[in-house]
Amino acid sequence: MFEGLRDFGYAEAPNLIVERRYAGDRTERFDEFAAEMVRSGVDIIVVVTFQKGLTEVGYSEGRNIEIESPWAEGQFDRLPAMANELVK
Numbered sequence: 001m002f003e004g005l006r007d008f009g010y011a012e013a014p015n016l017i018v019e020r021r022y023a024g025d026r027t028e029r030f031d032e033f034a035a036e037m038v039r040s041g042v043d044i045i046v047v048v049t050f051q052k053g054l055t056e057v058g059y060s061e062g063r064n065i066e067i068e069s070p071w072a073e074g075q076f077d078r079l080p081a082m083a084n085e086l087v088k
Contacts, residue, residue: 004076004079019042023053027053027056027057030057030059031057
């Protein structure tokens with residue numbers, strides 16, 4: 001992901017801030033992390049987790065959470081348009 005962003009001039013520190021959160025086995029922290037990110041006003045939240053972990057804390061796709069998994073499929077010129085779709 002970061003290599004693709006660099007191809008478009010984005011690099012961590014100069015013009016891209018990446019904040020990582022790790023819950024480990026403590027899936028109860030997902031709510032805390034989500035609330036913190038929303039409060040901070042971030043433009044995009046990228047989540048890499050297992051759906052099982054979301055289910056364990058009461059989230060179910062289609063019921064109370066929407067999961068989007070856009071892929072550029074190696075066509076990095078599509079990334080700006082995909083990013084614009086996420087913020088609509």
